[in-house]
Amino acid sequence: MKYGRTFNFSAGPAMMPEPVLEEIREELLNYRGSGMSVMEMSHRSAVFQKIVDEAEQDLRELMGIPEKYKVLFIQGGATLQFSMIPMNLMKNGKAVYIETGAWSKKAIAEAKKVGEVTVISSKDKNYTYIPDCSDLDIPEDTDYVYICENETIHGTTWQKLPNTKGKVLVSDQSSMFLSKPCNVSDYGLIYAGVQKNVGPAGMVVAIIREDLIRDDLDNLPVYLQYKTHADAGSMYNTPNCWAIYCCGKVFRYLKSIGGLEAINKLNEEKAKVMYDFLDQSRMFRGTVDKEVRSLMNVPFVTESKELDAEVVAATKAAGYDNLKGHKSVGGLRASIYNAMPKEGVEALVAFLKKFEAEHS
Numbered sequence: 001m002k003y004g005r006t007f008n009f010s011a012g013p014a015m016m017p018e019p020v021l022e023e024i025r026e027e028l029l030n031y032r033g034s035g036m037s038v039m040e041m042s043h044r045s046a047v048f049q050k051i052v053d054e055a056e057q058d059l060r061e062l063m064g065i066p067e068k069y070k071v072l073f074i075q076g077g078a079t080l081q082f083s084m085i086p087m088n089l090m091k092n093g094k095a096v097y098i099e100t101g102a103w104s105k106k107a108i109a110e111a112k113k114v115g116e117v118t119v120i121s122s123k124d125k126n127y128t129y130i131p132d133c134s135d136l137d138i139p140e141d142t143d144y145v146y147i148c149e150n151e152t153i154h155g156t157t158w159q160k161l162p163n164t165k166g167k168v169l170v171s172d173q174s175s176m177f178l179s180k181p182c183n184v185s186d187y188g189l190i191y192a193g194v195q196k197n198v199g200p201a202g203m204v205v206a207i208i209r210e211d212l213i214r215d216d217l218d219n220l221p222v223y224l225q226y227k228t229h230a231d232a233g234s235m236y237n238t239p240n241c242w243a244i245y246c247c248g249k250v251f252r253y254l255k256s257i258g259g260l261e262a263i264n265k266l267n268e269e270k271a272k273v274m275y276d277f278l279d280q281s282r283m284f285r286g287t288v289d290k291e292v293r294s295l296m297n298v299p300f301v302t303e304s305k306e307l308d309a310e311v312v313a314a315t316k317a318a319g320y321d322n323l324k325g326h327k328s329v330g331g332l333r334a335s336i337y338n339a340m341p342k343e344g345v346e347a348l349v350a351f352l353k354k355f356e357a358e359h360s
């Protein structure tokens with residue numbers, strides 16, 4: 001790693017691609033002859049409008065987003081979407097939520113403030129699996145089915161989307177956004193807080209089918225209506241200009257390295273290095289069902305809390321940062337998002353192997 005940078009295994013905010021950071025550095029004080037930094041630029045300027053337009057266009061190309069979907073850049077992170085989704089999409093006041101971990105649990109709590117929520121959960125086994133959703137009992141007047149497609153904390157991911165029986169599918173893709181090809185037409189709404197897999201914190205990308213954007217919500221605060229953001233091209237007020245700019249760079253970078261197919265291949269290789277190690281280790285083991293293991297967040301444990309803590313301290317001292325597991329799962333967690341180089345994962349595994357050999 002250059003510049004004394006560390007392999008950062010944080011669940012978010014997380015690593016960004018080094019070539020992108022270098023480009024940002026180049027443009028930091030004077031963006032392409034504009035005489036100012038993007039940080040100092042009016043969001044109403046032609047220069048910035050071009051940055052937004054290109055970011056959206058590149059994302060559309062990357063994901064193959066159909067024309068009938070709007071791409072919105074909204075502030076408030078993924079968390080605000082927990083509220084905006086039920087407020088905007090619950091026409092009949094009903095939704096089905098699949099609870100597969102901490103993030104869907106939070107989304108459910110917010111949705112319950114707005115309407116009636118049917119919950120299907122994997123809580124009985126501490127969210128180590130994804131419930132079978134091939135034949136759900138979905139009431140006729142359900143407005144949508146909600147999933148968290150990759151549970152950042154528990155480390156599970158959906159291999160096959162739920163059968164929504166024709167209802168709108170809403171997905172929180174925060175910790176897997178742009179990690180693999182995505183068929184946008186399968187969804188009514190996809191959203192992602194960008195600080196996990198794309199850029200700096202403080203923004204969400206929402207991809208919403210146009211017919212779901214309502215204009216009969218006058219009683220809802222204007223900022224909480226998707227219509228407001230859609231009508232204003234994500235610039236009803238000052239947007240998170242910096243995040244839009246950085247994310248745009250990452251979209252372009254992903255295109256340049258071969259798009260989502262290419263990054264998916266790399267992510268599979270990286271995850272395989274991690275899981276192959278865990279599967280043969282006598283000291284460490286993964287915590288979730290093999291079929292639904294995440295390519296992005298890999299939680300694992302030893303036999304004791306004391307040893308877990310010892311490993312975390314040793315990895316940190318060796319230059320592998322942020323491996324402490326979330327408090328609800330314990331143990332360790334390696335988040336290996338798009339920007340984590342394969343060498344980072346290989347180096348971590350080599351270190352863990354050595355640790356295991358020296359401590360058994």
Ligand SMILES: *Cc1c(COP(=O)(O)O)cnc(C)c1O
Binds near residue numbers: 012077079103151203
């Ligand atoms: C991190 C995360 C969130 C919350 O994101 P914020 O931008 O901090 O609000 C929501 N969902 C998932 C799956 C996450 O990983």
